[in-house]
Amino acid sequence: xxxxxxxxxxxxxxxxxxxxxxxxxxxxxxxxxxxxxxxxxxxxxxxxxxxxxxxxxxxxxxxxxxxxxxxxxxxxxxxxxxxxxxxxxxxxxxxxxxxxxxxxxxxxxxxxxxxxxxxxxxxxxxxxxxxxxxxxxxxxxxxxxxxxxxxxxxxxxxxxxxxxxxxxxxxxxxxxxxxxxxxxxxxxxxxxxxxxxxxxxxxxxxxxxxxxxxxxxxxxxxxxxxxxxxxxxxxxxxxxxxxxxxxxxxxxxxxxxxxxxxxxxxxxxxxxxxxxxxxxxxxxxxxxxxxxxxxxxxxxxxxxxxxxxxxxxxxxxxxxxxxxxxxxxx
Numbered sequence: 001x002x003x004x005x006x007x008x009x010x011x012x013x014x015x016x017x018x019x020x021x022x023x024x025x026x027x028x029x030x031x032x033x034x035x036x037x038x039x040x041x042x043x044x045x046x047x048x049x050x051x052x053x054x055x056x057x058x059x060x061x062x063x064x065x066x067x068x069x070x071x072x073x074x075x076x077x078x079x080x081x082x083x084x085x086x087x088x089x090x091x092x093x094x095x096x097x098x099x100x101x102x103x104x105x106x107x108x109x110x111x112x113x114x115x116x117x118x119x120x121x122x123x124x125x126x127x128x129x130x131x132x133x134x135x136x137x138x139x140x141x142x143x144x145x146x147x148x149x150x151x152x153x154x155x156x157x158x159x160x161x162x163x164x165x166x167x168x169x170x171x172x173x174x175x176x177x178x179x180x181x182x183x184x185x186x187x188x189x190x191x192x193x194x195x196x197x198x199x200x201x202x203x204x205x206x207x208x209x210x211x212x213x214x215x216x217x218x219x220x221x222x223x224x225x226x227x228x229x230x231x232x233x234x235x236x237x238x239x240x241x242x243x244x245x246x247x248x249x250x251x252x253x254x255x256x257x258x259x260x261x262x263x264x265x266x267x268x269x270x271x272x273x274x275x276x277x278x279x280x281x282x283x284x285x286x287x288x289x290x291x292x293x294x295x296x297x298x299x300x301x302x303x304x305x306x307x308x309x310x311x312x313x314x315x316x317x318x319x320x321x322x323x324x325x326x327x328x329x330x
Contacts, residue, residue, distance in 0.1 A: 006079060118132075155293050195283065217284055
């Protein structure tokens with residue numbers, strides 16, 4: 001297989017590139033040159049947001065292209081139009097955020113989506129991703145594969161969610177643990193996303209697929225227990241009700257990454273229907289493996305994960321956590 005990766009040097013793109021190389025695929029990576037691409041690829045440099053930035057892609061043919069772009073849909077449009085006729089399949093790494101909120105528990109790919117346009121500049125994240133989908137469909141039709149990923153975790157994460165929990169648990173002491181302990185979580189290990197995406201190319205799949213683990217693949221309690229085991233921490237988890245956390249003004253998802261209290265937000269993020277992807281061979285590794293491998297990688301880079309400049313820093317400040325725990329309001 002000849003694969004063109006638009007990006008491919010950081011988190012999702014890197015995992016897909018590594019997986020393709022492991023399969024013996026011929027991989028070309030088109031990127032801006034800010035990060036070193038994996039060994040074994042053909043590297044092309046260009047900035048697709050600038051005039052003539054796609055010039056290095058003016059020639060060449062590939063079996064598939066994978067695009068992880070998450071800003072202006074017009075950037076996807078321009079790449080898809082340029083590659084039309086020279087690439088067999090356009091794979092756009094989208095997001096379950098394209099669904100109109102709230103989606104409700106158990107909703108599948110037929111759920112209503114937000115409005116979007118392939119011609120837009122950068123707008124809001126959900127509309128950006130939907131516009132990117134429309135750009136891929138406009139140029140490639142049924143040969144456009146829309147990978148609607150949910151929460152993505154694993155090595156090389158540059159958002160900071162799992163790295164924050166690992167570092168926090170490793171520091172030990174009393175840890176604010178957002179309950180309930182058996183709260184179901186739904187996520188995808190970035191390497192499982194990569195493997196399924198390459199399988200989908202081989203199967204010549206098209207159209208939208210929700211890509212995340214089955215609901216309840218793990219729980220908040222299992223996640224934090226895995227963090228403690230992996231880091232060798234004797235942290236004392238102070239399990240706290242959602243009501244107490246919200247009353248204190250502590251923000252779900254941002255200050256307490258991954259966690260959302262029961263309700264519409266949780267149903268939307270952690271209760272999605274993935275039957276379609278499972279039927280095509282999606283495999284999801286256990287949370288312990290994701291946590292262990294992320295910790296191994298995190299230590300290899302000095303304990304500080306890289307941070308995407310276009311995403312906010314996540315995590316609860318130590319003084320905020322300590323003040324809440326000392327208040328006894330939990």
